[in-house]
Amino acid sequence: MRAACTISFGGRAGIPKLGRCRLAVASGSYIPRRRYVFAPAKIEEGEQVAIVFITGSADGLGRAAAETLLTEGHRVLLHVRSNDRIPAMGDIASRAAGIAIGDLSSAREVKSIADQVNAIGRMDAIIHNAGVYTERTRGSTIEGHPNTLAVNSLAPYMLTALIERPARLVYLSSSLHRGGEGSLSDLNWNKRPWDWARAYSESKLHVVALALALSRRWPHVLSHAVDPGWARTKMGGVDAPVDIDTGQRTQSWLAVSGESAAKVSGRYWRHLKQEAPANEATHPEFQARLIAEFARLTGVALP
């Protein structure tokens, strides 16, 4: 992976200099070849133009968060699973700082995504948004993991470990994480009969625990978990009570806001308000054991 032309990062650490840049990245990621004119017209007072990487931004809450941040004048690095999904992004593809490409269920492709992001430069924020829900069978990734564990838990862990540390991290969780306690004895679902709902709950507890652990481990990074509510997306379905804009608002706010309320760390949020997460996710011992298991399963150590 090689950036043919890199964005100039200057001024405050990680904040790109305003100006023009032509950018192309060889093989693996797609960067529209066009001139970028950064126009932070709607940036709120106290905010600076940020560059934000959002996983799973072809659809749903990820795409909606990308649209919000682009409209506010921020820069967004999008992500899709494959080239075939680029057309689904519509016009945000041409407005983005680039598009990282890779399937999150493959460890090799997750590593490639990290390389693609690092080739562009340090992100100000990363929203770990991509996820799967109703996986009716355990499935088995190339590495032998259930798809739910690989996409929802191991991929965000690996990307966190492999991408240059941003200033802010946001992990998409769910209120269903409260049904996911007690997963450590069989993270990989080798001993238990498959239960897709339980596997999803466990994966969403994992990312809360990871977000909270990182807030202590990396004190200079603001790290959060967000429950978007039951939102009307491909995953949530048409009967979901929460509109997509409400569903994306908390994570896009946490990614860039200059408000003091957004500059705390280690919190669990729903609709711009902090809530108490499941007890287990807050326990340092559980967090440490989880991270050790992730490191063992992926072969990737968390710095």
Ligand SMILES: NC(=O)c1ccc[n+]([C@@H]2O[C@H](COP(=O)([O-])OP(=O)(O)OC[C@H]3O[C@@H](n4cnc5c(N)ncnc54)[C@H](OP(=O)(O)O)[C@@H]3O)[C@@H](O)[C@H]2O)c1
């Ligand atoms: N919607 C809800 O009610 C709700 C509630 C609580 C939590 N959440 C969480 O919010 C996040 C976003 O959900 P959503 O409702 O926006 O879901 P969605 O509409 O199904 O979108 C999920 C996104 O993740 C991507 N993705 C899934 N598997 C992938 C893989 N293997 N590799 C690369 N990308 C992959 C999808 O790509 P494709 O488009 O190519 O499939 C899509 O862009 C998820 O983490 C979810 O668990 C959602």
